[in-house]
Amino acid sequence: MKVSDLAEKLALKPVAGEKGMDRTVKKGYCGDLLSEVMANTPEGSVWLTVQSHQNIVAVAVLKEMAAIIMTSGISPDPDTCKKADEENIPIFMWPESSFDLAVLIQKTGVDTGKKG
Numbered sequence: 176m177k178v179s180d181l182a183e184k185l186a187l188k189p190v191a192g193e194k195g196m197d198r199t200v201k202k203g204y205c206g207d208l209l210s211e212v213m214a215n216t217p218e219g220s221v222w223l224t225v226q227s228h229q230n231i232v233a234v235a236v237l238k239e240m241a242a243i244i245m246t247s248g249i250s251p252d253p254d255t256c257k258k259a260d261e262e263n264i265p266i267f268m269w270p271e272s273s274f275d276l277a278v279l280i281q282k283t284g285v286d287t288g289k290k291g
Contacts, residue, residue, distance in 0.1 A: 176200050176284065178242045178265050181221065184283050185276075187244070187267040191256035195263035198241040203280050205273045209234055216240065221280065223273040225249045232258040232266075240264065246273040 179196040182189065189196065201219030206212040207226055216222060218239040224231060225247050232255060235243055242265040245251060251259070251266055259266045269276050 178221070181242075181280070181283060182265075182267065185279060187269070189265050189267055190251060191259035192242075192263055192265040194260075195242070195265045198263075198265070200241040203277060205277055213237065223269075223276055223280075225273070227251050227255060229255040229258045231255065232262055232264050235264045236262050242267065244269050244276060246271065246276055 177196065178198045178200055181200050182196065199219055200221050202217045204212065204216045204220040205223045207224050209230060212222065213234055216238045220240050221242045221244060222235060222240050223244050223246050225245065227245060227249050231243055244267045246269045248270045250268055256266065
């Protein structure tokens with residue numbers, strides 16, 4: 176599934192990184208501790224986080240993520256948006272919790288990495 180497809184299914188509007196909407200979403204991941212996310216996030220993930228600093232974009236690039244969704248009504252600062260635009264990493268905002276969004280994403284058919 177493409178980021179654009181996921182965005183359409185969930186009525187997500189990008190706040191940055193719109194040129195990356197053709198990235199492929201392969202997995203989903205929730206986490207807020209950057210070192211933990213760097214150690215464990217699979218390539219092609221859509222990352223759900225409450226972090227808003229521009230370092231989230233660097234982590235997304237390093238881990239070859241598909242997109243970032245900032246949850247709980249958190250919005251990115253201008254530097255984060257600028258960096259996401261430069262790196263073509265889509266960033267979206269979601270008003271509810273990461274848990275609630277993860278449930279919806281799983282219902283769209285994205286593999287969340289759940290094992291048997």
